[in-house]
Amino acid sequence: MRRYILILIILASIGYNAYSKPIYVRPNWILKYTGDIKLTVYTLKPTSYPIDPKICLEVEVELNNSRNTYKGCYLLKTGHRISGNLPWSVFPLIIPRYLDLNSSIEFDDGEWRSTGFEYIIFKGYGIKTIVFSRGKLYRLYDWNTGLLIKGYISFSGKYYLIELNDTNLEWIYIRYRNFYVDYRNLTIYLMEMNRSYTYVYLHSIGKSVLGNDIWALEIGPRSGRSIVVSSCIHGPEMLGIKVSIYAINRIVSNKTIIDSLKNRNIKLVFIMPLNPDGLEFSKLAPPEREYRGYVRKNARYVDLNRNFNFSWNTQRASADVNAWNYKGPSPLSEPEAVAFSSYIAGEDVIMHIDLHTGEYGVVIPPAYGGKVDKLAEYIGKKIAEMMNLPYYRGSIISAAYLQTYMIYQKGLTLAFIIELHTSDSPRWFERYNVISQSKLNDISEKFYKMIAYFADEFDWNNIKIPEEEPSYSRLAIVTLIAIILAAMIVAIYRMAKQGYRV
Ligand SMILES: [Zn+2]
Structure with missing residues (x-):
């Protein structure tokens, strides 16, 4: 029975x-x-x-x-x-x-x-x-x-x-199979990493609207201060996951970095995908750019990068459910945004990088009150230099971005957005992702080296902003003024010698 x-x-x-x-x-x-x-x-x-x-x-x-x-x-x-x-x-x-x-x-x-x-x-x-x-x-x-x-x-x-x-519809996951990220395979990969290395810890920080886990893969001591990298808050932008996987593979097999993380009590945290449903929606979709809005957002059509609880009520995000930047009915209305903010609340974060595509560059945040933060500027420029990207300053209060949340709610100075890639292709996949293996390798390698630098070399206990060296143009102006002054002194001296009254 x-x-x-x-x-x-x-x-x-x-x-x-x-x-x-x-x-x-x-x-x-x-x-x-x-x-x-x-x-x-x-x-x-x-x-x-x-x-x-x-x-x-x-x-x-x-x-x-x-x-x-x-x-x-x-x-x-x-x-x-x-x-x-x-x-x-x-x-x-x-x-x-x-x-x-x-x-x-x-x-x-x-x-x-x-x-x-x-x-x-x-x-x-x-x-x-x-x-x-x-x-x-x-x-x-x-x-x-x-x-x-x-x-x-x-x-x-x-x-x-x-x-x-x-x-x-286009079978995006087949047409771009080498550059597409499959949620199911990603999950299998992350679980395999978790099984294979004692210093890797995988856990779910919460579920999407349709019940898919948002993963956090931590490398290093569990209690350590966190360097957080998040990706794919927008469904089509899976390049962020691609470069994260590349970096994870390189880091877990690098004993120097693993030891350094342990000795300095720092852990690297990769959160992905922040928008699992958007990622899944992007598998089969009309390929034209005008349709990217519906795969960018979550299952309730909310742009998660407009749904955080700081400066939610600005004109820069839309209240129209069909808009590509729809902010949702209220701040933190979406479980994906809640999952991220509640996970981050329990973490001692020293730096956060949110990976995007669709632009080129590192977005350096202004500090609270809109003042230029020298440290954020210094680190942001360093990241831009290592990634071979331009940098620009984000607006003081723009919309309820993840970055805005990290700066103004979490009080973090070092919160950056990296826009990894863009193109003017009429197809959204090609605009938001690279479709050349050598380009992918190049971006991934630069990203890995940048993360490795902050994980291994950068002195987090004694951060020094180097004095700015005078630039060549400034040197030239100073020299010119010195020459003019010298010439004037010589002229005055000669005039005085010749008996002119000055
Ligand atoms: Zn984005």
Whole structure:
């Protein structure tokens, strides 16, 4: 009896696991399915801040020369319909991603079970699909994104075989496979690091709206003062994760740095991704730059880098849910921002670097009150020099950035933004990420050396700002004035000697 109960519990939990995983859909998708029935799906923009993230869509159905349009809204966390006249209470065109064999999903017509994997070619991309079956019926879903590529769909009591024929989406994770960061693989990598080194400690600082962990990987003594590097607060900006991974790999195998961290009681903390849902949304998306807003933000369309609790209420961030810089309904309304600020509250931070892309340069913060902080300026210039980037000064109070929070709420002097890369490509991925291996290596190496310098060499106990040496132009002016003065003295002396009155 007990055994049966146990089996029941296990079965229930397997079903529950598959069921409780979210689906990832954003506005502006167009999916055209053809076959026995023609379906055209348009995903719609939000009209307000969704506390429980959802996607609303319009589906045009063409069958026997008649065309009808249906509408419906589905919760991202469950894939369940919450409103509308679409005939599916569980959305059949997109399912949770990364499902295992023998996963089950309850659709309107009953349970479908995953029975295998199949590789197919779509639009030139080799896609790994997971096959779901129910009797002789089957469906092939992209395993990495959950999108239906081909299969039987039920519609008003009948089954129709359909196939994805055209879409405005691009398989970002395949097209840019060497430069894309996959959340699942990132998690596997971080866990492996945690297992392999005694001085590496991985933990989750909190979960995203859709339940993905935000990771903190610490290298060095647990109680140490922290040098914090955070990345990917904006979904498409995964270059920050790439360079962090490169630095982590170099540092964990460098005994000098590890010993130095231990002796100086300093730890390096890599927090990533700050926006796991945005990262996941960016896997499959329209490639044009105008659509980057919906993958930049979190599942509730909030720009997390405008959601912190200092200078939240400025004009520099938008109150429009569809804006790329939407600040959310209130400061710290988003769990990702809360996770970061509560983690940081318990840390003795000596420096924070927030990695971004879309610009070039190091943003040096002004100190509290807007005064130039000499130390921040000195360190910021040092970082810029080591990264071969320009530097510029951030505005005094701009918006509720993570950096603003670190300076004004946490009282940190050394809080920097590094903008690693940009390009003028019309494709958002290429604007926010490098697509050349040599460029990636170059940026990664510079970043590693910079972090290694602060971890190993920089004297945190005795910070000295060197006196500025006079520049050449200043030297030239001083010399010129000296020559003029000397000439005048000589002239006066001569005039006096010749008897002129002065
Ligand atoms: Zn950014």
